[in-house]
Every structure is written in C-alpha cells, then in structure tokens.
Amino acid sequence: MSKKLIYLDNNSTTPTDPRAVEAMLPYFYEIPGNAASRNHPFGWKAEEAVEYAREQIADLINVDPKEIIFTSGATESDNLAIKGVFEMYSSKGNHIITAKTEHKAVLDACKKIEKAGGEVTYLDVQPDGLINLQDLENAITDKTILVSVMWANNETGVIQPMKEIGNICNKHGVLLMSDATQAVGKIPVDPKAAGVHLLAFTSHKMYGPKGVGALFVNRKNPRVKVTAQMDGGGHERGMRSGTLNVPGIVGFGKAAAIAKSEMNSDAERLSKLRDKLEQAFMNNLEEVYINGNTDHRMPHVTNISFKHVEGEGLMMTFNQNIAVSSGSACTSASLEPSYVLVALGLGDDLAHSSIRFSLGRFTTDEDIEEAIKLVTDGVNHMRNLSPIWEMYKEGIDLSTVEWAEH
Amino acid sequence: MAYSEKVLDHFKNPKNVGTLDKSKKNVGTGLVGAPECGDVMRLQIEVDETTNTIVDAKFKTFGCGSAIASSSLATEWLKGKTIDEALAIDNMEIVEELALPPVKIHCSVLAEDAIKSAIADYKQKNEEVSAS
Numbered sequence: 001m002s003k004k005l006i007y008l009d010n011n012s013t014t015p016t017d018p019r020a021v022e023a024m025l026p027y028f029y030e031i032p033g034n035a036a037s038r039n040h041p042f043g044w045k046a047e048e049a050v051e052y053a054r055e056q057i058a059d060l061i062n063v064d065p066k067e068i069i070f071t072s073g074a075t076e077s078d079n080l081a082i083k084g085v086f087e088m089y090s091s092k093g094n095h096i097i098t099a100k101t102e103h104k105a106v107l108d109a110c111k112k113i114e115k116a117g118g119e120v121t122y123l124d125v126q127p128d129g130l131i132n133l134q135d136l137e138n139a140i141t142d143k144t145i146l147v148s149v150m151w152a153n154n155e156t157g158v159i160q161p162m163k164e165i166g167n168i169c170n171k172h173g174v175l176l177m178s179d180a181t182q183a184v185g186k187i188p189v190d191p192k193a194a195g196v197h198l199l200a201f202t203s204h205k206m207y208g209p210k211g212v213g214a215l216f217v218n219r220k221n222p223r224v225k226v227t228a229q230m231d232g233g234g235h236e237r238g239m240r241s242g243t244l245n246v247p248g249i250v251g252f253g254k255a256a257a258i259a260k261s262e263m264n265s266d267a268e269r270l271s272k273l274r275d276k277l278e279q280a281f282m283n284n285l286e287e288v289y290i291n292g293n294t295d296h297r298m299p300h301v302t303n304i305s306f307k308h309v310e311g312e313g314l315m316m317t318f319n320q321n322i323a324v325s326s327g328s329a330c331t332s333a334s335l336e337p338s339y340v341l342v343a344l345g346l347g348d349d350l351a352h353s354s355i356r357f358s359l360g361r362f363t364t365d366e367d368i369e370e371a372i373k374l375v376t377d378g379v380n381h382m383r384n385l386s387p388i389w390e391m392y393k394e395g396i397d398l399s400t401v402e403w404a405e406h
Numbered sequence: 407m408a409y410s411e412k413v414l415d416h417f418k419n420p421k422n423v424g425t426l427d428k429s430k431k432n433v434g435t436g437l438v439g440a441p442e443c444g445d446v447m448r449l450q451i452e453v454d455e456t457t458n459t460i461v462d463a464k465f466k467t468f469g470c471g472s473a474i475a476s477s478s479l480a481t482e483w484l485k486g487k488t489i490d491e492a493l494a495i496d497n498m499e500i501v502e503e504l505a506l507p508p509v510k511i512h513c514s515v516l517a518e519d520a521i522k523s524a525i526a527d528y529k530q531k532n533e534e535v536s537a538s
Contacts, residue, residue, distance in 0.1 A: 310444050312470040316409070316417055337444065349441035385423055385474060387448035387466035388441055403440030404523070 006322045006367045010205075010360030011154050011182060011301060016251065017207040017361070023254035024209065027247035035244045036235060046246045053253025060256040061199065062190045063216055069236045070249055073213035074181040077200030078105040080215055080240065081177045084226025085146045085198070086113050089175070093143035099123040099131050100343040101158075102150050106179055110148075119143070127345045128293035129158035133168060140172045151180035151189060151199075155327065155340040155356055156292030157301030159183070166195025175224060181205055185259035186298060187267060191216055197224045203248065207361060208255030212248035215240075262361070270359045271299035273368045277357060278302050280372040285379055287392075291341055291354060300359040303327070303341070305350040308389040309382040314355065317378030322371050327354035349398075409471055410505035416475035421482050424464040426450040434528025436520040445469040445513070447477050449520035451484055451492070453528055460484045460492060465520075472510040476500050476517035484521065489528075495521055 007015070027049060035050045037043025051065070058065040071077045086096065098110055100122050110120040121139045123131050131149060140147075147169050152159045162178060169176040177198035183189050184199075185206025191199040202213035217239065218224045225239075232241025281288050287307035306314060311326030327338030337351035346354075357371070383389040388398060409417070428435045432453045439445040446469065452462040463481035467474045479500055484492050500506070500514035 308441075308468065310469050310473075312444075313417075313468075313474060316471040347442065348444075352441070352444040385420060385466055386446075386468040387437065388446050388468050390425065390466060398441065403442070403446070404438045404519070 005320075006363075006370055008357045008359060008363065008367070008371060009323045009325055010363075011157075011356065011358035012325060013204045013210065014207045014360050015362060016204070016209050017255055017258055019258060020208050020251040020254040024247040024251040027250050031246075033246070035246055036233065046244075049250050050244055050246060053249045053256075056253035056260075057214055057256045060189075060260050061184060061201075061216060063192060064219060066237075067216050067219050069215045069217055069239050070244055071213045071215055071240055072211055072242075072245070073204070074103075074179065074200050074202035075105040075213075076240075077202070077213050077215040078103070078179050079109045080226055080229050081198040081200055081217075082106065082109040082113065082146065082148060083229055084239070085175060085177070085224075086116070086118055087227035088225050089145040093141075093145040094118045095121070095141055095143040096146045096148065097121045097123065097136065097139050097144060098148040099125055099150070101125050101129060101153055101155075101340045102148065103154060103179055103181070106148055106150070125343050128296075129153060129156050129291075129340075129344050130293055130296065131160060131165075133161070133164055136165065137168050137172075140168070140174060144172070144174050146175045146177055148177045148179070151178045151183035152187070152298050153292070153340065154182050155325075155338060156303045156344070157182070157298035157358075158292040159187070159296045159298065161296070162194040162196060170195050175222075182298060182301075185256065186263060186300065188263070192218070197222065198226070203252035203255060206255050206259050208252040209248050212245050212252045214252070266361050267299040270361075270363065273363060273365065274300055274302050274357070274359055277359075277368050277372060278304065281306075281376065281379075284372070284376045289350060291344060291346060291350075300363075301356065303354055303356045305346070305353040306355065306379045306382075307350060307353055308386050308392055309353050309379055311352055311354055314353075314375075314378050314382050317381050318374040321374055325356045325358075327351050327356065412479075412504050413471055413475040413506070416478040416504070417471045420465075420474060420478040422462075422464050422478065422485075423466060425466065426452055426462065426464050431531055432528070434524040434526070434531065436523030436525075436527060438519045438523055439469070439516055441468065445473050445516055447473065447516050447520040449477060449480060449517075449524050451524045451528060453489065455532070458489050460487050460489070469513065469516075470510075472504070472506055472513040473516060475504050476506070476513045477520065479503060480517045480521055489525055492521055493525060 033042030033046035035046040054065040175197045178196045184201040197218040199216035204210040289305040291303040341351040426433045437448045447467045449465045463484040465477040467477045497514040497518040
C-alpha cells in the first residue's frame, strides 16, 4: 500500500518543526563551540545561542531565563527535581506526595526515594482523572517537602487544577513540582501564576528535537535549590553538569518561540479535529467510551475504549496506515493494561480496549477522515472476531460469566 | 514489535471464524481466558461420532494478533484430526509454526487450553447422553 502513513501519536513524540531544524543546522559545523568555553569566539557564539534559546523558552512559560536549567529531557528533569529536592531539603522532612497517574519518570524516582528512606504518598485520582484536592491537603504532614503533580496526563490528556494545587501547597509551605511535558508549548503554562516551583518539560513533545529538556527552578520567593544528580563541571548554576547540547537547545528555543505564536491557533484547530474524530466514532459504533475528564483536557488528545475489542489487536488492523498508542500492553506475561486507566477505575476489560489518538501541528483534516474510516472498519472487523462481542449482542451479562482466568 | 508473516496472514485472513450450534450433542465448546486478561478464546469442534473425527472447527477470539493467529491456526489443524490426535497438539508446535516471540507464548498456551476445553465439553456431553 502506498498510502501516506498517518501519525496520530504526537504524545509519544512530535516531528521536529522544519523551522527548528533550520535554526539548529549552523550549530553542528559552522558554529561548533562549547558554550562553556569562555576564552574564544567559538565558545562565545555557542553561549550566545544557548542564552538566546534560554530566553525563548523562559518567555514561553513566563519565567526568568536564569530559572531555566537545561537537561537531556523530561525524564532527567523529573529525576533532578524529585531526587534533588529530597536531598537538598532532607533537614526539613522526607515526605513527598504524588499521584498514581503520574509518568513512570516521576513514579520510579519516588520509588527510589522510598528505598533511600523517604516516604511517598501516591494519591488516588477520581474517575475523571483529576486528583481530589481535599485528599491532597489531608496528605500533607509536617514532614512533607514536595508535592509532584503532572500538568497534563500523557495517556488521557486530563489537565490538573494546578492553580488550586498551588494554593494548597503555598498555604502549607510545601514545594510544588509539576511534570508539564505534555502541556508546555500546547496550552498556556505559567508556573509562577500557578504557584509551581519546579517544572519539568522537554523539547521533543513541542516540535523541537529529541535529547534536550528543561527544568524550571524558582529563584525568588522562595529560592529553590536542587542537589545535582550528576557530578562534573558545574554547568547550569551547579545543578546539572555536562556539556550543553547546543544545536538541540537552539532547536528547543526556536520550537518555544514558534509555540508561543502558534499554540493557540493550533489548539483551536486540533480540538475541532479531535472532536470530529470522537463524534464520528460515537455515531458509527456502539459501546464507545471516552476516558478521562473531557472538560479539563488537552485539545489534541482523546483516549477511547472500543468495548469488547482488544487494543493491540485493533491497532494491528490499521497500523500499516495509522500510528496510535494502546493502553493494552499485551507483551508481558502479566498482561497488565495501562496503570493510568486502571487508576481512573476503568475495568481491566475497558483498559485493554483503549486507544490513544494524539493529534499534532501537522495533522490534517484528510488524516482524520482516513482515521475515522480505517478505525471504524478495524473495530467492526475485530468485533466480528470477538466472542465477547457476540455474547454481549446475545444479551449475556458478561459480569456473570465464570471466566477461566489464566 | 514486528509480527511474523504467518501471524499477519492469519490475522488479516483468519480461517474458520464463526459459531457452531452449541446445543448439538456432537459440538464441543471451549471458552478460555478472561476479558480482564486481554484474551478470550472460544473454540468449537464438530465431531463425527462414528469415526471420532473432528469434521469442523470454528473460533472467535478477543485478543491481540498472536492470540487470533493461534486460534485460527488451531482450527485449521483440528479439522480432520481424531479426538486423540487433537489432544496431542502441543502449544510449542503453535509457537514454532507462527514464530511467536517469548512474550506471546501465552497466546499459544491459551489455544491449547481452548482445544482441550472444547474436547472436554464434547466428551462430557456425550457421557451424559450415554449414561442416561
């Protein structure tokens, strides 16, 4: 088949905007300097480019450029924020609060902290994916040093009430960190206005190159510090050693500048396409469920369960033509479905039936038309093959069937 | 993960999809797996009682591509086999035929379970009949 491959997996990574690529190119050969070389023009030019990018990125989230620490990506930023705060503030306490729907970079960093003698509370979320603010406040103790709540969820797109969370943390004098990987560059993110002290994000989810990310660290009221997790030359105000990825940072900066000017129009266009996709599935098919809060959600994401169809199998019907993600990980012996969807209270059967569609700047109306057609056909194909769809159509209550679990 | 050509072929053109009349005495039905596990296989056999030979086999499967391919292959293999020959089918033969990777071996195990479960159902039905 010579059809164009349609990419609806932009939450995994976005294509690098050609304008960002163009901005990067001189920094590979023509301007090859190390931004830390202080005594020759090669270094000065590289440093100048890095500082310009830092301004572009700071401008996107309305912070001071000095508050931006460059890293290799959001996973590193999450680790630096959580482990760095845990070490830096160990005299104040050892308790961290986070939520069960966080990214693994946060959850696994927290598990490491538990092994190091810290205490971590993993908050449940409500069925719509939002955390319960009262639960959060109740979890805060005099040992709590950090709350870590993601701005927007990678699987469902659900946006947490960061301002309200910030108010609670402020009231109790606790630092607030947010993994904003999926939000920055796609919706307005203003950590200072929300009372967020540390914000992790990355270039490759906002049309910049892979391999470069950032951590915003609040500098005033309060002045926040994190203990470096890597020893070396003391770059990035001592918080992150390692030669800066100059071309990557330049591309990241350009992507931030583009996002600042185009994010609102992108969001408006993509939310219409997303709604069209959802509406078509609801019209064409029975037993279609949208997962997560639809009022507080990223404009370009939808997570849909096609009941009685297994997600990975469904993807196989169209993955030669359309790239998406499934909440069903049928690749391990345990066959565990998405922990995020399970945390929303979805039964494992619905979690296994889920597909995430994440649109992006380069998604077209034709792409969505084609996706509607191919996915609808795929669901029908898989339902014809599905014994539980047949049982459902016969009116059998599947919850009363005694399954031979394996 | 890339699937083998054979898995893709069974997935795209599954053999023997459908439903046999489970009220018939010579039809055995096996339903294994659970929706919560992401795999449910229903495999049915129709047996010629005079020769103890499987004359037809049908399946429906809720699951990934490997699960669908495993059950499709199983129905192909079952047709024409005697009950004893069918009982001798080992999941590793399915693994080999479809070149399933280690993470998908459970799909072949499920198919073997489905075969054994369908045969057990057939035998139980016919014991009941002969006993009465």
